[in-house]
Amino acid sequence: MSDEIKDALAKIFDHDAGIYRDRGFMRRIGYGKRPALINIDLANAWTRPDNPFTCDGMDTIIPGVQALLDASRAKGIPIVYTTTAYRNPDGPNSDTGLWHLKVPVEVLTEGSGACAIDDRIAPLPAEQVIVKKRASAFHGTYLAGYLRAQNVDTVIVTGVTMAGCVRHTVEDAIAEGFRPIVVRECVGDRVPGVVEWNLFDIDAKFGDVEPLDNVLDYLRRNDTA
Amino acid sequence: MSDEIKDALAKIFDHDAGIYRDRGFMRRIGYGKRPALINIDLANAWTRPDNPFTCDGMDTIIPGVQALLDASRAKGIPIVYTTTAYRNPDGPNSDTGLWHLKVPVEVLTEGSGACAIDDRIAPLPAEQVIVKKRASAFHGTYLAGYLRAQNVDTVIVTGVTMAGCVRHTVEDAIAEGFRPIVVRECVGDRVPGVVEWNLFDIDAKFGDVEPLDNVLDYLRRNDTA
Amino acid sequence: MSDEIKDALAKIFDHDAGIYRDRGFMRRIGYGKRPALINIDLANAWTRPDNPFTCDGMDTIIPGVQALLDASRAKGIPIVYTTTAYRNPDGPNSDTGLWHLKVPVEVLTEGSGACAIDDRIAPLPAEQVIVKKRASAFHGTYLAGYLRAQNVDTVIVTGVTMAGCVRHTVEDAIAEGFRPIVVRECVGDRVPGVVEWNLFDIDAKFGDVEPLDNVLDYLRRNDTA
Amino acid sequence: MSDEIKDALAKIFDHDAGIYRDRGFMRRIGYGKRPALINIDLANAWTRPDNPFTCDGMDTIIPGVQALLDASRAKGIPIVYTTTAYRNPDGPNSDTGLWHLKVPVEVLTEGSGACAIDDRIAPLPAEQVIVKKRASAFHGTYLAGYLRAQNVDTVIVTGVTMAGCVRHTVEDAIAEGFRPIVVRECVGDRVPGVVEWNLFDIDAKFGDVEPLDNVLDYLRRNDTA
Numbered sequence A, B, C, D: 001m002s003d004e005i006k007d008a009l010a011k012i013f014d015h016d017a018g019i020y021r022d023r024g025f026m027r028r029i030g031y032g033k034r035p036a037l038i039n040i041d042l043a044n045a046w047t048r049p050d051n052p053f054t055c056d057g058m059d060t061i062i063p064g065v066q067a068l069l070d071a072s073r074a075k076g077i078p079i080v081y082t083t084t085a086y087r088n089p090d091g092p093n094s095d096t097g098l099w100h101l102k103v104p105v106e107v108l109t110e111g112s113g114a115c116a117i118d119d120r121i122a123p124l125p126a127e128q129v130i131v132k133k134r135a136s137a138f139h140g141t142y143l144a145g146y147l148r149a150q151n152v153d154t155v156i157v158t159g160v161t162m163a164g165c166v167r168h169t170v171e172d173a174i175a176e177g178f179r180p181i182v183v184r185e186c187v188g189d190r191v192p193g194v195v196e197w198n199l200f201d202i203d204a205k206f207g208d209v210e211p212l213d214n215v216l217d218y219l220r221r222n223d224t225a
Helices: A003-023 A058-075 A143-149 A162-176 A194-205 A212-221 B003-023 B058-075 B143-149 B162-176 B194-205 B212-221 C003-023 C058-075 C143-149 C162-176 C194-205 C212-221 D003-023 D058-075 D143-149 D162-176 D194-205 D212-221
Strands: A035-040 A079-084 A128-132 A154-160 A179-188 A208-210 B035-040 B079-084 B128-132 B154-160 B179-188 B208-210 C035-040 C079-084 C128-132 C154-160 C179-188 C208-210 D035-040 D079-084 D128-132 D154-160 D179-188 D208-210
Touching (some): A003 D003, A035 A162, A058 A179, A143 A162, A162 D194, A179 A194, A179 A212, A194 D194, B003 B194, B003 C003, B035 B162, B058 B154, B143 B162, B143 D143, B143 D162, B154 B162, B162 B179, B162 C162, B162 C194, B179 B194, B194 B208, B194 C162, B194 C194, C003 C194, C035 C162, C035 C212, C179 C194, C194 C208, D035 D162, D035 D212, D058 D154, D058 D179, D058 D212, D143 D162, D154 D162, D162 D179, D179 D194, D208 D212
Parallel strands (some): A035 A079, A079 A128, B079 B128, B179 B208, C035 C154, D079 D128, D154 D179
16 A cells, blocks of 8 residues: 555544544443454465465564464353355355345365364364354354353454444344454455455444553453453 | 143144244245355264253254255355354453353363364365354354345255254344245254244244255255356 | 143143153243343233134233332333334235234224223333234344343243244243243233143243242342332 | 545545455455345435434435345335434433443433434335444344245445444354345435445455445346345
C-alpha cells in the first residue's frame, strides 16, 4: 500500500471516528471473565504460498498465535481452530453451497494437506478443530453451543481473512452474546487495505481491536479454568 | 412389548387422534418437488450389538435404507448421513457440551469405528457425512444451508433414535422450511414404546409418517436431479 | 385417561427406565448457577376455552407459574414468555411457513387477544415476550443470544404443549448449552398421555423433570442477579 | 468525501480487484428463479434526521426502494422489512444483549415511532416486518425458515447501514443458501467511505452488487409468484 493511500485511509478513519464518537458509537466492550481463543482458517491453504487462498503477514501472525496458544494452554482456556473444507467440492450436490459461485472454494478438499491446520500452531488432542463450510466460525457449526456449555463469555479472535471469515465471525460472536476481542497483530488478508477498513468497522460496532501484548496480559491474569 | 401394553397404546392413540382431527391437527404435509434422503446415526455404535447406544430393529431398518439409497442414487437425489462423535469426549473443555450429563456420549470418539457409518449402507464420496454434536441433524451443522442451496424442499428421514435424534431432526426440519417425511419401517430405538409414541406425536404436528413402499414410489417418480 | 391405560404406561416406563439406567442414560443434569424462567405459549389461545389450541390443566399450571414468577422476580432472574403468532396467517407469502399444513396455526393472528399472554400471569415491562413462528422457543428467535448475554446457564421451563413447543424447546436448550429443568406441575397439553411420555423421553435424554417445590427452593436460594 | 480520498479508494479497489480476479475471486453469483425483497432498517431512526442512527442518502434510497416495492408487489414477490428495536433497552436483563456496549441501541425502544418503518415505504398487511435484535436480518429471526418455506432462492437487499446490518445480512444470506443481490443505489450509511469499501468486499466474496435498473428489469421479468 502506497503512502498516499495509507494517508488517505488514515484521514477518512479519523473523520469517521469523530462522527461515530459524537453519536455514541465506538464504545469499548471490554474483556469478560472466561475467554476462549478462536483461530480462524490458519490452515496451509491460507498460511503457505501458492494457493489461491494464500494470505500475507504470516511472519507476524504465526508467532503471535504461538504466544496466544502458550498463554491459553497454561491457563486451561478453551482453544478452537477452524478450517474451511468440502467433502465434494466440485461434484454434484456439493457442500460448497453457493459459495463457489463467488470464490474458488473448489480447491479446498476435506482431508487434504491444504485444509490441515499449519503445523507451526498445531492443535493438541483436547482442542477443537471445526470444519466449517461458510465464512463465519459460528455459521452451521457447534461453536456457539460449545462456548456456552464451557461458560465462555469472551472470544479472542485471530486468523484470516479479515474481509471474510474473521469479520463474519466477529459479527456473529457479539450477536450470539460473546464479547469479541480481535488481536491486531494476528489477523491478515491477501489484498491491501481490507485489514485496515474491516478493523475500523469492527471497532466501531462489533468488538474491540486490541494489541497482542494487551491480550496476552489478560490471558495470563485469567483464573477461570 | 406385551399385547396388553400394545392395546393400551393403540387405545390412547385412537382417542387422541379423534381430538386432534376435531381440532384441525393431523393434517398431511405431503411430498414436495425436490427431496433429500437423511439417514440419522446409522453408525456402528447404534446399528451393531454391545454398545450403550445399540438399537433394535436393524433387520428391517438396514434393508429399507438400502432400498432408499438405491432409489435416491438412481435419481441423483442429495444423500446425507449423520453420526454423533466427539473429538475429546471425556477430557477438559469437551465438545460433548452438557449432553454427557444426561446420556453416555463419552463412548463416542470421533474417528473411531463406533462412529463410522455402518458399511452395509456405506456413503459414496459425493454424499455428505455430517458429524453432529447434538440430537438434531440441523443443530450446529451446515445441513439447512446445504439443503437450501440444493433447492431441496422435502426431507426423507430414516435412522435412530426415534425418541432422540430422529424426533429432534424432524421438528427442526419443518421449522427450517422443509417437508419432513418419516419412513415408518426405517426408524428405531432401544427401548419399547418410544417409536410408537414419537411417531404418533410427529404425525400429529410435525411431519408425515409414511410406509417405505410409498416413499420408494415417490423417489422413483422424481425428476429433479 | 383410564386406569388401564395409566397402568400400561407406568409399566412400560418402568421397563424402559431399567434399560436406560443399565446403559448409562437418565443421568441428572442438575441446576446451574444462573437460571432464567421460560414460559412457553401461556397465551389465551392455549390457556382459555374454545380455541383449537386450548389445553387442559390450567387450574394447576397457572398457580404454579404464578409462584415461579414471584420467586424469580424477587431475585431479579430473567423471565421470558413466548407466544406463537403470525402477521399474515392465511394470506399469500405467509409467515406460517409449512406449519399450517400440519396444524391450525391460521387462527393465531399476531396482535389478537388469542395470542396475548394470559393476564393472570401478565409480563412486566422488563420481561421478554418473544413472538415465535415455530415450536421451539429457540428456533428463529433471539432467545439463545439473549440468555448467553445474561450469563444464564439454566432454563426453568413451563407451559404448553408438552408434545410440541415444550419438548422442542427443551431439546434445543441442551443443544445450545443450557441446563433444562422442566417443572412437572407446570406443563400440559390437550390430549391424554402425551404429557407422560414426553416427560419420560425428556428425563431420559434432554433435561431433568423436577417437582414445583424443588424448583421454587432452588430459585429462592439463588443469588446471581 | 474529498476527491483525494475518492481517488485513493478507487486506486486501492482497482489494485485489489486485479489480485482477486487473478486468483478466482469476484465471480458472479447471478440471479436465481424466485426472489424476495429485503429492506434493512429503513425505519425512522435511520431514515429521518436527528437520531444517533440517522443515515445519509435517503433522497436516493427511498425512491429506489419505492420502485423496488412497486415491481415486487406487481409480481407477488415476498417482501420483508426489518427494524431493530428492544423491549427494555436500558433496564435490567435487557434484550440489547452486549450490543449497547458498542453502539447506542438504548435509544431504540420497541413500539416507538423511531423504530417504525418509514411511511414513505410503508409495509402492506401481507408483508413481513421483522423486529431484530442484532445486525443481521437472519440472526435470531425466522427469516431463513420463512424464505425457504416460500421457495425463495435469491434475496434483493436494500437499506442501512452498509457497514453494519446490510453487510452482516448479506454474509448470512449466502451462508444460508440464498443468492444475495445488493442494490447499489439503495444502500447507505452515516459516515463516508464505508459504503464503498463494504460494497467492494461483498462483491468480491459474498454477493453481487447491481444497479437499480438491472434489478428492476429482473423483477419485472419474474413469473414465480
